[in-house]
Amino acid sequence: DVVMTQTPVSLSVSLGGQTSISCRSSQSLVHSDGNTYLYWYLQKPGQSPQLLIYKVSNRFSGVPDRFSGSGSGTDFTLKISRVEPEDLGVYYCYQGTHYPYTFGAGTKLELK
């Protein structure tokens, strides 16, 4: 199985500040069709995960441009700029290239 290693486990950030989360996969996430199926989700307490970024760097509909994804192969990053209160929660990376699909362990974003 592909292991998704997310760092850090938790982040403390000031409102209006900037931060980033790293996600590394144990093997390349480039699919045989040429796409890289790496996603980023935010899960707020008591809610289902909400998609932020799909295929590494594409923002899902309605996601503010404060969120950006980058990376390739096995190394990916989610950047959040101008952090707002509604950004707090747990962030997960997720790979949909190799079965079984797998999630990172999560990064909890908290206010400083």
Added chain:
Amino acid sequence: EVQLQQSGAELGKPGTSVKLSCKVSGYNIRNTYMHWVNQRPGKGLEWIGRIDPANGNTIYAEKFKSKATLTADTSSNTAYMQLSQLKSDDTAIYFCAMGPLYWGQGVMVTVSS
């Protein structure tokens, strides 16, 4: 608007089975894969498996092969997951998801005697 509506919370006794449903509106499930994910209390997300409703083909994570059975009814646009031989370790929230984009609200399954 795409919506996934999951059935209500379940309380099951050890050794029994439960069947969860996920009704999709706003999109024909024949044109997508339906996934199931769980989240144990206070823990992260775990992919269980997926079904192609168009032909019933399924893929499971190894640890769920004898635990979960995924089915789909295209006439009612609904996906199902049956969990068998329930143990306390199966206590979790179970989410259905349409592709990676749209998720149900989750359903709590509690296993207790």
